[in-house]
Amino acid sequence: MPALEENAARILPAVERAIAELRRGAAVIIRRPDGQAALIQASETASTEIHNNLKHIAQAEPCLLLTARRAAAIGIKEAKPLITTTEVIAFALDGMSSEAVSYLADPVHDPLGINLRHDNFLTTDVPEILARSSVLLTKLACLLPAALFVSLPDGAAEDLSKAHNLLTVNADDITGYRSTAAYSLKKVASAQIPLDTAENTTVVAFRPKDGGVEHLALVIGDPDPKLPVLVRLHSECFTGDLLGSLRCDCGDQLRGAIKLMNENGGGILLYLSQEGRGIGLVNKLRAYELQDRGADTSDANELVGFDPDERIYVPAAEMLRQLGFDDVRLLTNNPEKVSALIQCGIDVSQTVPHHFPSNGHNEFYLQTKATRFGHTL
Numbered sequence: 001m002p003a004l005e006e007n008a009a010r011i012l013p014a015v016e017r018a019i020a021e022l023r024r025g026a027a028v029i030i031r032r033p034d035g036q037a038a039l040i041q042a043s044e045t046a047s048t049e050i051h052n053n054l055k056h057i058a059q060a061e062p063c064l065l066l067t068a069r070r071a072a073a074i075g076i077k078e079a080k081p082l083i084t085t086t087e088v089i090a091f092a093l094d095g096m097s098s099e100a101v102s103y104l105a106d107p108v109h110d111p112l113g114i115n116l117r118h119d120n121f122l123t124t125d126v127p128e129i130l131a132r133s134s135v136l137l138t139k140l141a142c143l144l145p146a147a148l149f150v151s152l153p154d155g156a157a158e159d160l161s162k163a164h165n166l167l168t169v170n171a172d173d174i175t176g177y178r179s180t181a182a183y184s185l186k187k188v189a190s191a192q193i194p195l196d197t198a199e200n201t202t203v204v205a206f207r208p209k210d211g212g213v214e215h216l217a218l219v220i221g222d223p224d225p226k227l228p229v230l231v232r233l234h235s236e237c238f239t240g241d242l243l244g245s246l247r248c249d250c251g252d253q254l255r256g257a258i259k260l261m262n263e264n265g266g267g268i269l270l271y272l273s274q275e276g277r278g279i280g281l282v283n284k285l286r287a288y289e290l291q292d293r294g295a296d297t298s299d300a301n302e303l304v305g306f307d308p309d310e311r312i313y314v315p316a317a318e319m320l321r322q323l324g325f326d327d328v329r330l331l332t333n334n335p336e337k338v339s340a341l342i343q344c345g346i347d348v349s350q351t352v353p354h355h356f357p358s359n360g361h362n363e364f365y366l367q368t369k370a371t372r373f374g375h376t377l
Contacts, residue, residue, distance in 0.1 A: 005209070007176075008184040012210030015177040018169040019141045027054055029157050029168040030134055036127050037157035039166070040065075040134045043105040043146040048098045051148065057164050058150040064091040064101055065131050065147045070305030074104065088135050090126040090149065105146035107290055107303045126151060133171035140177060142280030145305040182314035184209035187322060197255070198262035206319050213273045215315050217323060220258060221266030228349040230267035231328040232257040233316050233337050235274040238281055246361035247288065253354060257331055260354075267331070268323065270316045277301065278310030298372040308372065313337065317344030333375040 018028045025045035031037040039058045041050065054062055071089050093101065103109040126149065134147045152160065161168050190204040204217040223229040234257065240250030254269075261267030276284030279301060287300035298308040320326065329350040330338055338348050353376065369375040 005184070008180050008209040011173040011176055011180045012184065012208060012212065014169050014173055015137075015140065016210050016212060017167055018137060018174070021167050022137060022141045022143065025050060027057065027164075027166060028137075029152070029161055029166050030130055030137070030171050030174070031157050031168055032127070032129060032171050035154055036130060037152040037168075038127070038130045038134065039150045039152055039160065040137070041148045042138050042141065042143045043101055043148055044138070044144040046098055046101060046148055051098045051101070054148055054150065057160060057166075058152065060150050061093060062148040062150045063126065064093055064104060065089070065126075065135050065149045066091060066105065067135060067145050067305040069302045069307070070105070070107075070146065073107070073303040073305070088128070088131045090131060101148070105144050105305070106286075107305070108286055129171055133174045137169075137174050139279075139306070139310070140174070142282065144283070178312055179314055181208040181210070181212055182312070182318050185215065185315060185318050185322070188214075195258060197259040200262075201258075204323070206315075206322070215273055215319060216271040217319050218258065218269040218271060219266075219323070220261040220269065223266035223268060223325070225324040228327045228329045228347075229325050230261055230264060230331055230352065231320065231325070232261075232267070232269045232331040232354070233272060233313060233341075234269055235272050235277065235311060238275060239284075246359050247291075249356050249359075252356040252359075256356060257354065260331070268320070268325065270319055272311075272313075272315060274311045277308070278312070279304065279306045296368040296372065298368060309336070313340040314344055317341055317346050320346055333369070334373065335376070336373075 021028045022042040022045070027039055027041040029037055029039055039054065041054055043064060065088050068087055068089055091104070131149065134149055135145050138147050139145050157168060160166060185206040185208055188205050188207045190202055193201050193203050195201045198220045200221050202219040204219060205214050206217065207214045234254055237248060237250035239245035240248045241254050244251055257269050261269065275281045276287065279287070283304055283306070286304050287297070290300040290303050291297060295303060301308050320328065326345070327347040327349055328341070329352055330341065330348050331352045331354045332338065333353060333355050338351055341348055
């Protein structure tokens with residue numbers, strides 16, 4: 001078995017199981033090859049009972065991990081020096097209630113009134129790689145990017161795992177999960193699906209080796225692999241694509257791309273499972289609530305604790321290669337998509353503009369795309 005398949009067979013199931021544990025409110029152990037280990041739990045699922053159970057298992061008080069972006073968003077000025085050296089900060093709870101912990105992590109709540117002292121921040125005793133991996137795991141689970149965290153003594157991880165039936169996952173596997181899943185994508189199904197503006201359309205489904213989230217390729221017409229093919233990288237948008245939301249231009253871009261490809265003799269639309277610039281549908285709805293309070297789409301993602309754009313385009317490049325295309329005319333206004341595809345080994349012969357006028361509801365959104373994300377509109 002090639003090394004890639006061996007890595008996928010090990011990494012993907014382990015991380016998927018850890019994701020499932022976090023989403024159901026359970027604790028997991030994260031470890032490193034040097035023996036460092038920690039017990040973590042997603043703060044979003046925490047309650048007083050769960051918090052106390054975590055302390056009982058670890059025989060220690062957990063701290064709260066927040067992204068530096070989230071810390072800055074809630075006004076923790078003292079955290080700013082740390083932001084330049086690490087993406088995650090650790091916050092000592094000092095008996096803080098589970099409700100207060102939730103308020104710190106959840107942007108929908110107002111953390112005012114919680115005493116955020118400088119001496120609560122821990123710059124030692126929290127291994128940075130374990131802390132980063134813990135928060136990344138909550139992101140992969142599409143939960144709020146925050147975790148309850150307890151460093152474990154040397155040799156304690158295995159005993160705790162056996163005594164409490166806890167899943168253990170390697171920190172390096174969490175870090176490598178998304179790229180490993182992308183490179184393990186395989187075509188699993190395809191079917192002719194005539195669309196109202198492109199009757200000659202084939203939908204091809206790609207799935208990673210672990211049976212995780214699928215991505216789709218819509219092959220419009222009969223594009224020639226010997227020529228640069230018109231390609232659109234379209235991240236799924238439940239609200240815009242399916243519901244016809246006017247908050248964004250996603251639905252217009254999706255349907256407009258299909259129509260344009262059909263009119264130009266063919267193309268490929270890659271429908272990528274990266275809702276809300278990669279933060280997931282529930283977190284996107286949280287970000288929408290913050291936008292309703294005045295934040296733009298970039299700031300809203302940061303207030304939730306994410307980077308403004310969490311997407312990766314390795315899956316897109318891998319799908320194109322498996323479809324037999326390595327030279328594209330990219331239908332986009334986003335220069336980051338161009339550079340990302342090139343970095344993944346796909347030639348971008350031309351950038352084709354793809355913008356639509358404001359509908360009266362998304363003007364601020366479109367302005368933010370141009371001013372904050374560098375889109376050419």
